[in-house]
Amino acid sequence: MRNTDQSSSLFWLVVAIGIVLLSMRYGVGTLHEPGPGFITFFAGAILIVLSLALFFSNFRDRADRSSLWSLWAGLETGKILYVILLLVAYIFLLKPVGFLISTFLLLVLLFRVKGSYRLKTVLLMSLLVTAGSYLVFEIWLKAQLPKGIFEGII
Amino acid sequence: MDILHHIFYGLSVALQPLNLLFCFIGVLIGTLVGVLPGLGPVAAISLLLPATFRASPVASIIMLSGIYYGAMYGGSTTSILVNIPGEAASVVTCFDGYQMARKGRAGPALGIAAFGSFIAGTLGVVGLAFMAPPLAAMALKFGPPEYFSLMVLGLTVLTFLAGGSMLKSLMMACFGVVVGNVGLDLMTARPRFTFGWDILLDGVGLVPVVMGLFGISEVFLNVEEKLSGREIFKTAFKGLLPNLRDWKESIWPIIRGSGLGFFLGILPGGGAVISSFVSYGVEKKLSKHPEEFGKGAIAGVAGPESANNAATAGAFIPLLTLGLPSNAVMAILLGALMIYNMPPGPRLITSHPDLFWGVISSMYIGNLMLLVLNLPLIGLWVKILKVPYPVLFPLILLFCLIGAYSLNNNPAEVGLMLIFGILGYLMKKFKYDGAPLVLAMVLGPLMDNSLRQSLLMSGGSGMIFFTRPICLVILGAVALILLFPALPLVSRVRKRVGESEGN
Numbered sequence: 249m250r251n252t253d254q255s256s257s258l259f260w261l262v263v264a265i266g267i268v269l270l271s272m273r274y275g276v277g278t279l280h281e282p283g284p285g286f287i288t289f290f291a292g293a294i295l296i297v298l299s300l301a302l303f304f305s306n307f308r309d310r311a312d313r314s315s316l317w318s319l320w321a322g323l324e325t326g327k328i329l330y331v332i333l334l335l336v337a338y339i340f341l342l343k344p345v346g347f348l349i350s351t352f353l354l355l356v357l358l359f360r361v362k363g364s365y366r367l368k369t370v371l372l373m374s375l376l377v378t379a380g381s382y383l384v385f386e387i388w389l390k391a392q393l394p395k396g397i398f399e400g401i402i
Numbered sequence: 403m404d405i406l407h408h409i410f411y412g413l414s415v416a417l418q419p420l421n422l423l424f425c426f427i428g429v430l431i432g433t434l435v436g437v438l439p440g441l442g443p444v445a446a447i448s449l450l451l452p453a454t455f456r457a458s459p460v461a462s463i464i465m466l467s468g469i470y471y472g473a474m475y476g477g478s479t480t481s482i483l484v485n486i487p488g489e490a491a492s493v494v495t496c497f498d499g500y501q502m503a504r505k506g507r508a509g510p511a512l513g514i515a516a517f518g519s520f521i522a523g524t525l526g527v528v529g530l531a532f533m534a535p536p537l538a539a540m541a542l543k544f545g546p547p548e549y550f551s552l553m554v555l556g557l558t559v560l561t562f563l564a565g566g567s568m569l570k571s572l573m574m575a576c577f578g579v580v581v582g583n584v585g586l587d588l589m590t591a592r593p594r595f596t597f598g599w600d601i602l603l604d605g606v607g608l609v610p611v612v613m614g615l616f617g618i619s620e621v622f623l624n625v626e627e628k629l630s631g632r633e634i635f636k637t638a639f640k641g642l643l644p645n646l647r648d649w650k651e652s653i654w655p656i657i658r659g660s661g662l663g664f665f666l667g668i669l670p671g672g673g674a675v676i677s678s679f680v681s682y683g684v685e686k687k688l689s690k691h692p693e694e695f696g697k698g699a700i701a702g703v704a705g706p707e708s709a710n711n712a713a714t715a716g717a718f719i720p721l722l723t724l725g726l727p728s729n730a731v732m733a734i735l736l737g738a739l740m741i742y743n744m745p746p747g748p749r750l751i752t753s754h755p756d757l758f759w760g761v762i763s764s765m766y767i768g769n770l771m772l773l774v775l776n777l778p779l780i781g782l783w784v785k786i787l788k789v790p791y792p793v794l795f796p797l798i799l800l801f802c803l804i805g806a807y808s809l810n811n812n813p814a815e816v817g818l819m820l821i822f823g824i825l826g827y828l829m830k831k832f833k834y835d836g837a838p839l840v841l842a843m844v845l846g847p848l849m850d851n852s853l854r855q856s857l858l859m860s861g862g863s864g865m866i867f868f869t870r871p872i873c874l875v876i877l878g879a880v881a882l883i884l885l886f887p888a889l890p891l892v893s894r895v896r897k898r899v900g901e902s903e904g905n
Binding site: 302339394 | 452453456570572573576587589592594625626627791800803807816831833834846849853854862864
């Protein structure tokens with residue numbers, strides 16, 4: 249059974265090996281003529297050493313035996329996945345549908361993630377926040393939010 | 403008096419109506435984000451950064467700085483009233499502040515926190531005005547090898563002070579250097595680590611990274627928690643003014659806290675957080691009644707609150723004189739100055755005196771505003787705290803989404819923020835600190851540049867770092883710091899700080 253530090257150190261080991269390999273492809277160069285991958289190569293190499301050190305130091309230190317899944321015990325992690333899914337959908341809908349509609353829909357769904365408000369309340373809150381943020385960011389700060397299907401109308 | 407002349411000049415800049423308005427908006431937003439748990443100064447500043455691009459650089463930096471020290475004020479309010487620190491530097495204030503509130507002395511606790519912060523902020527600004535110019539003059543003599551060594555020192559000190567595992571902090575610093583070097587290589591125009599993603603050609607943007615690591619990740623952590631009702635102390639605010647006895651017990655902690663905070667603030671990495679812990683420890687040691695600490699000792703509020711505010715002033719020193727940020731907030735300000743085409747460094751004071759002295763003087767005025775603003779508005783902040791989290795977190799998410807999108811009207815930036823949000827959430831789960839990553843990311847390209855220039859200067863010999871006296875001293879300090887944690891006493895103290903921060 250690996251503990252949490254060992255699991256995360258393996259993750260960073262893989263990342264670090266990737267960094268080193270890519271840096272070599274970009275060209276490490278020499279001390280006389282450092283290439284584009286010079287500093288990232290060394291940063292990656294040090295990261296390899298450090299993650300190995302973290303992995304092996306946890307064999308010695310037996311105090312922490314908490315397993316990977318204990319980090320999520322008793323938590324509502326499904327809600328995070330749901331929120332991430334909503335945000336990904338928002339990113340893809342923002343341009344084609346426009347700020348006003350996609351934000352309103354996002355807020356309606358987000359307000360219900362942790363709260364148990366009535367639908368009427370949720371709709372009203374979402375409407376107010378969407379309108380308010382549009383006023384502040386688009387009208388006042390001129391942020392040029394995407395208009396989407398309202399292009400040419402507003 | 404040259405300094406006085408400069409300060410008067412700075413005041414004339416800071417007192418211009420527009421700059422005053424921006425200062426006011428800054429401290430107001432700062433207090434607000436300080437009050438709201440789950441939205442810290444780092445996220446707030448990166449959020450508002452794109453919005454300031456249309457204002458004058460001086461006004462923008464005045465506002466962004468205002469958010470930073472304003473948040474230190476706001477954080478104490480929630481610590482005292484609800485035992486929830488609004489940001490990390492106010493964790494210590496909970497120990498005695500909340501106990502005072504439970505004894506019906508919330509008023510004096512809030513009062514002394516505000517007055518202490520004001521005095522410390524003022525002393526810090528004076529220190530900044532006196533220390534920055536001579537340091538900048540010295541820094542003019544630095545070449546690429548000195549700068550490279552200084553950046554290595556900065557990152558090392560940061561990983562040492564960050565609390566928690568130094569090994570993990572070093573890992574994050576290495577990863578940060580790589581993230582900072584994503585994009586086109588300036589010398590060969592070859593794309594590095596872009597994976598065919600167009601927005602990465604210009605490098606990974608600081609704003610999406612910071613908002614992801616510090617804003618979105620915090621929301622995720624709160625979303626998975628099962629909600630428990632927050633208890634807000636129902637106490638009548640009779641008299642916010644501390645009485646004479648309170649003052650007598652607090653005045654020395656305030657002065658000591660200011661000094662400690664200022665000097666610890668100069669060092670890279672969590673200056674405000676560390677200094678508040680150190681100040682608390684010092685006051686407990688020096689007190690005639692150490693047994694009262696943790697049960698509502700006013701010195702335990704006055705010292706740390708002063709220390710964290712003085713630290714914010716100290717943190718500006720390395721940025722404005724060397725161009726090296728000492729924490730995540732300063733890293734964003736560095737990014738902002740770059741965008742305004744005013745690269746910070748030893749020449750900033752002479753080339754843009756309006757910016758340097760104007761911002762310093764505005765901090766003084768801002769501290770005054772905070773004092774006036776905070777005492778009567780405490781009732782309002784308490785009301786804001788009552789906004790339930792199910793309503794609050796969609797708002798925080800929305801602000802982050804709009805902030806990332808409006809950087810250059812590209813939904814891909816939002817995607818980048820989301821990726822770093824997920825990474826930040828996992829890093830918090832597995833106890834990795836985000837600050838070294840951000841700092842190394844900002845320093846990464848600068849390090850790359852100065853390292854290559856140094857090697858060019860020496861004709862490819864790494865010995866250049868060991869033959870120049872200033873470099874040698876700096877790198878010697880790096881070696882000492884890396885070996886330091888091996889001492890048993892030091893490792894015990896670091897572990898304690900790490901644990902109390904974790905709580």
